[in-house]
Amino acid sequence: MDRNQDQNAIVGVVASVLAFGALWIKILKIRKKITSHPRVKLDYERENYINSILYRGDQHCIEIRPIAFFNLCDILSRNNLLQSTKSVNIREQVVIFLHIIGHNVRFRVIGSRYYRSTETIHRYFRVVLRAILKLYKVVIRLPDESTPSEIRNNARFYPYFKYCIGALDGTYVRASVPLSIQGRFRSRRGGTTQNVLDAITFDLKFSYVLAGWEGSAHDSCILNDTLSRPRGLRISEGKYYLADAGYGIRNGYITSYRGVRYHLKEFSAQGPENAKELFNLRHSSLRITIKHVFWILKKRFRVLDTEPFWNFQTQVDIVLAYCIIHNHIIGVDPNDLLNQGLYEEPESDLIIPTLTGREEREEAKEWSTKRDEIAQTMWTDYMAGNIR
Structure with a gap:
């Protein structure tokens, strides 16, 4: 009796093995049919x-x-x-x-x-x-010495801003950082961000970008950083950018007058009433270009308004990539970009001078005087009806 039971058990095991083998062969054939084409x-x-x-x-x-x-x-x-x-x-x-x-x-x-x-x-x-x-150094270039056509061809801006080469401002970009450093990246607008400094020309192109600063960093601190870098933002003698008041007036950067109306409608009942208000109006009319560039950038790259999922260094690199691609789209010219020696860059031996507090104050005073001269000349012509 026991012997018969053992035989039956063996037969059952063999049958199970054979059945499983047949099933497995069938599965392999099905998978082969699925993955062959x-x-x-x-x-x-x-x-x-x-x-x-x-x-x-x-x-x-x-x-x-x-x-x-x-x-x-x-x-x-x-x-x-x-x-x-x-x-x-x-x-x-x-x-x-x-x-x-x-x-x-x-x-x-x-x-x-x-x-x-x-x-x-x-x-x-x-x-x-x-x-x-x-492609950064190929596509994002500092402006040349000439007066931008957007100024030269507009009587509201020329000759008053003939030495202006662009606008400077910062923008906040969403940032994802470890909890331990989130306080430094929290901007006054809320949320964790990086504060990105941008210089643009009036044809809507970036001429300089510095990304990676904490959202809580002050604009003037970021500008000081780029001016201290060997490959930072450089301006030819006598030329300047229009900047937000937060950067402070200094050599190469003219800001609006503090405590004076800024966003005005020139020919409305609330139009400019003095030289400083007129200057601020024209200053904002030119500097609004950089706000327009930011709008284009955030419209084109939706990641800028959402929580990033990369590490922070990648977040910084992607901001630079946005600006490079933006410049490429705005003014693509492959014949220029593909010319000789695009990626050969000589070593820089530039020494960045450090100004004393007194020199900085004298520099600011000098450029404040230039701003006053521009404002007064502009107001005189405005009152005479020469630039209406």
């Missing part, structure tokens, strides 16, 4: 998705027109800043990067849309970010 199909779907973004009109172009997109890819390729790999070409690498920063999409979501692993998306995001940053 999809490679081609996924590549096809991915290509269709990218083409739908690039060729179905501006609204599908991830906030960048195809002409600027392909020029950017060309620049990155010709200067060996990006290379196609066996599985991901340059076009796809750049599309993925722009999609993430343009619409604030997480890596795993982008992975599902492009049929790529999260690790692949993350790797190429880093690769493209590093490549974009290398």
